[in-house]
Each structure stands twice: as C-alpha cells, then as structure tokens.
Ligand SMILES: Cc1cc2nc3c(=O)[nH]c(=O)nc-3n(C[C@H](O)[C@H](O)[C@H](O)COP(=O)(O)O)c2cc1C
C-alpha cells in the first residue's frame with residue numbers, strides 16, 4: 001500500500017512544471033511529506049523517487065544531507081520547538097532557556113514528549129536575533145522568550 | 161538632520177505587505193516605466209553606474225555581475241534570489257520580506273527584465289515561515305494583477321517567480337550551494353570557475369542576488385543614480401580598485417545593546433555611533449568589550465584597541481562600509497550585522513559558540529574545513545572547561561590560518577568565515593585566553609543530553 005495519499009502525490013506533481021528538471025522537486029516533495037506525516041518513511045522516499053523519475057538513493061542522499069527530515073522511527077511531535085543557541089541568543093541566555101525547556105518537557109534535546117505533542121531541538125541562528133533569546137515554533141518565530149514565557153508557550157502547545 | 165529611511169520607509173505602515181498600499185505609495189511605477197521606455201541594457205547600465213554593491217556579504221558590484229552573462233544567449237537565464245539569510249545575527253532580509261515584500265519583488269522584476277530572465281527562483285530559508293507566506297501572498301496578488309505571468313502589461317515580457325524553501329542549512333546561502341540545493345541535490349558548493357553567470361542553475365547562466373540588493377535596485381530605478389550616490393562613502397582615491405560604498409544599508413544590531421533592532425543608515429556610520437546613538441548603548445550600564453561587525457564570519461573588533469595613526473580613536477570608531485572592518489583585521493563588512501559583547505562576557509565562551517556554529521554547518525566536502533572546524537571546536541571546548549593547554553592558542557591560529565579560499569585550501573568561503581573569528585579573537589584578546597589556560601578558569605558548562613541526528 002502506498003504511504004503517500006493521492007492528495008500528497010498531486011501536491012508534489014503540481015511542483016513539476018516549475019522547474020526544468022524533476023529532481024528540483026525533491027526538497028518541495030520532502031517538505032510536503034514531512035509536514036504531513038511528521039517524518040519521511042523509507043517507503044515515501046521510494047514513492048517520491050517514482051514520482052520524480054529518480055533513484056530512491058538520490059532522494060535519500062539529498063534528504064539526509066539536511067539533517068532536517070526525520071525518519072519513521074524518530075518521528076516529530078505535533079509541534080517542533082527549536083531553541084536558538086547561536087551567538088546573539090547565547091549572549092542573552094539561550095543556554096539557560098534550552099536547559100529549562102528540556103527539564104520542563106522532560107525530554108533530551110532532540111526528543112519528543114511521551115504524548116507526541118512537542119519535539120525539542122536546538123537551532124543555529126533562526127534570524128530573529130533582535131528578539132534574543134528566540135525560538136521557532138515549527139516555522140514561526142517567538143521572540144524574547146524568558147523562562148516564564150517558555151512555560152506559557154509550552155502549556156499552550158500541550159493544550160492543542 | 162536625521163536620515164529618513166527609504167528601504168524601511170513602509171515597514172510600520174498598516175497592511176504594508178499588500179499590493180494596494182504599495183501602489184498607493186508609488187510602487188511598481190518604476191517597473192511600468194522601465195517596461196514602457198527602457199531597454200534591458202539601460203537598466204543594467206543604470207545599476208552599474210549607481211555603484212550598487214551586493215548586500216549578501218561579498219559586496220560584489222551588482223551591475224558588473226550582470227554583465228558577466230553571455231551576450232545574446234538564447235536562454236533560459238535564471239535569477240536566484242538568496243534569502244537563505246543564515247549568517248548569525250543577521251535579519252535585515254527577513255524584515256524586508258515580512259514587511260515590504262513588494263519592494264523586493266519589484267527589484268526582482270526589474271532585474272529579470274535587465275538580464276532577460278523569465279524564471280526567478282526565490283530561495284528562502286525554511287525558518288522564515290512568516291516571510292514565506294507573506295511573499296507567496298504578494299506573488300499571488302501580482303499574478304492576479306497581471307504583473308507576473310505572460311505578456312506583462314501587454315509587453316512581450318514574461319516572468320514567473322517561484323518560492324523555494326530551504327531545509328535548515330547555512331551552506332545553502334553560498335551561491336553555488338544554493339544552486340545545488342535548488343536542483344534537488346545535497347548543497348555542496350561547486351568548484352569555481354565556472355561562475356554561475358556562465359554556468360549556474362540547471363547548467364544555465366544564472367545570477368544570484370541578495371534580497372536587500374533587490375530592494376536597492378527598486379529604489380535606484382525609482383529615485384535615480386544621483387540619489388544613491390549622494391549616500392554613503394565614495395571610493396578611496398588612493399585605491400584604484402575600491403568601488404566605494406554607496407547607498408543606504410540595513411544594519412542589524414544584536415547582543416548586549418539596549419535596543420537590538422534593524423536600522424537603516426547611509427553606509428559608513430561608525431560602530432560607536434551605531435551602538436551608542438541608534439542602539440541605545442550597551443545594556444545594564446556596562447561597557448562594550450568586543451563587537452562583531454558583519455556576522456560572526458567577519459571576526460571581532462577590540463573596542464579598546466587604539467586605531468593606528470588616529471589619535472584617541474579605537475577600533476570602535478571604524479566606519480561600517482565595505483573597507484572599514486578590513487582596516488582592523490576583520491574579513492569585511494559581511495552582512496552588516498553588529499553584535500555587541502559586553503565587558504562581563506568571556507571571549508572564550510564567545511569563541512566556543514562561534515566554533516560550534518561552523519562545526520555544525522560545514523558541509524564536509526573539504527578536509528581542512530570539515531576537520532578544522534571540528535578541531536577548533538574541540539580545543540575551544542577544553543579551554544572553556546578549564547583544561548586548556550599551553551600550545552592550544554597557537555594550534556588554533558595555525559588551523560584557522562590554513563583553511564579557506566584565501567589560503568586556497570577549500571572550495572568555498574565558509575571556512576574563511578570559520579577561521580576569521582578564531583584568529584581575530586585570539587590575536588586581539590590573547591591575554592584573556594592565556595589567563596584562562598593558566599588559571600584553569602571554568603565557564604558554566606551544561607551537559608545537556610542530546611538525542612537524535614540534529
Ligand atoms: C558560507 C556562505 C554563506 C552565505 N550566505 C549567504 C546568505 O545567506 N545570503 C546571501 O545573500 N548571501 C550569502 N552568501 C554570499 C553569496 O554566496 C553571494 O555572494 C550573494 O548571495 C550574492 O548576492 P549579492 O551580490 O546581491 O550580495 C554566503 C556566502 C558564503 C560563502
């Protein structure tokens with residue numbers, strides 16, 4: 001059975017006319033799958049390769065380069081919470097914040113809460129340095145995150 | 161008289177990202193006029209004569225780069241917009257994209273007309289979700305208004321702009337890494353030459369330009385060369401190779417300043433004035449010890465080090481133009497991101513943090529970079545734990561000096577950028593590093609468990 005729904009496949013196919021090569025659809029396809037399934041299963045790699053006339057190894061090669069996409073035994077939670085650790089944030093308490101989040105969520109950095117709600121990660125500069133320390137909730141910035149604000153954010157993410 | 165922002169003029173308007181508001185403020189009039197009255201070559205020449213230099217880090221003259229495209233090429237020619245913006249402490253592109261996307265898009269449309277490009281790929285880092293959605297909405301508005309697509313405004317000009325999202329890798333900002341990533345491959349920078357203008361995306365001639373560069377193109381085509389050249393710093397008459405530092409610049413302030421924010425000023429403001437007058441000074445009533453001028457790849461300034469030949473001035477007084485940071489041993493102006501480090505902060509910790517970044521972001525193709533960044537991280541880590549060895553500082557400088565395209569050992573500039581903070585920090589703050597080794601001073605080091613691949 002196919003792991004990619006017809007809808008996902010169509011959304012991937014929609015990208016093909018944008019580029020002179022089908023291979024260029026690799027990243028968009030990986031994002032579509034990853035957003036939806038919270039990981040890119042091995043079978044999905046094969047199916048993406050099929051859609052784009054590539055060898056599965058080519059998709060796998062690109063995918064693993066980015067260290068961004070999760071595999072099925074290491075699935076993301078509903079929310080991916082990235083805590084920036086780079087200089088501007090480090091100068092304003094990022095280490096504390098990351099440690100605080102790790103304790104509060106009771107997961108190691110990179111881990112996912114038991115209820116599958118939140119995956120905690122560190123990030124390199126997320127480009128929100130005027131609001132250091134900053135975090136990213138999936139792909140949206142939250143700035144000036146004190147420990148208290150982190151707690152509120154985590155409570156909110158847990159509730160939904 | 162205080163400087164009146166141009167690139168940021170619209171950012172605080174309500175609904176600033178919308179086409180209607182942009183048009184009410186005179187938006188797309190320059191594009192329409194160019195399409196009606198000008199030849200592509202006119203636009204290339206205007207940009208060339210304006211002296212605009214790329215805002216993405218290297219400062220390469222923009223119009224000149226455009227002329228490197230092969231003449232009378234049958235096409236396709238591509239424009240790739242570099243919105244990977246991952247240089248630490250840099251966020252000016254984000255503000256432009258989130259708050260005034262049409263100013264950037266108009267520049268792209270003008271650039272595409274100039275270089276005869278019908279397809280532009282806008283490569284935007286994944287972390288900029290808000291900017292991505294704002295830009296997509298703006299692009300949709302343009303198609304609906306007949307400003308993108310086929311036969312734009314009844315002319316024979318066709319243009320599509322496609323957004324393409326990255327996946328969290330700094331190296332995708334290097335222009336050939338970007339191209340490889342766009343093509344669906346691992347983002348390994350290419351060996352140059354050939355440069356992208358000859359053989360770039362999909363093996364076709366390609367121009368890669370930064371987001372802020374595009375916003376400048378819009379304003380030059382709207383306000384003219386004289387306006388652009390009235391701002392900034394003219395070329396040094398003693399240096400025939402200096403192209404000057406004309407125009408406005410978006411500086412981003414971060415770190416230990418009272419008001420970290422993005423400020424637009426004519427090029428050439430000194431670090432001191434930027435921090436003290438525009439950033440509200442150093443936080444908590446402290447003093448600055450070091451500043452990183454231009455993103456961490458550019459290295460560090462010693463705020464208290466006297467400036468040679470200039471009485472009473474220090475490195476804090478260098479101008480932030482394309483030449484200033486180089487005068488005090490930094491790599492360049494980079495992205496004009498200014499990070500302030502106060503006098504209570506350990507340079508050992510700061511340097512460890514920068515080494516951590518580059519070790520994480522090296523793409524691994526070149527041995528000096530892959531191994532060198534890891535080695536430098538290992539050494540700075542033991543310095544920070546109070547286990548530094550006497551020879552460590554010389555090893556660090558030795559490694560840093562040997563990696564990069566400047567010494568000629570690697571494919572791309574990431575490793576020059578990895579080496580520069582190391583050698584400037586140690587050369588300028590050597591005593592502090594030596595003391596740390598002698599005393600075995602420990603920083604607060606957390607050993608957080610880390611799971612997974614990232
Ligand atoms: C490691 C590395 C990272 C870079 N990252 C960026 C970036 O995020 N954005 C950018 O515009 N240029 C970046 N550059 C510079 C680009 O290679 C290129 O010079 C620039 O996009 C050209 O645009 P411009 O001429 O308009 O400045 C980077 C260069 C290197 C070596």
Ligand code: SF4
Nearest residue numbers: 523525526529570572
């Ligand atoms: S210098 Fe470093 S980042 Fe650049 S290509 Fe070589 S290994 Fe990759």
Ligand code: FES
Nearest residue numbers: 084089125128129
């Ligand atoms: S350093 Fe954290 S957002 Fe830039």
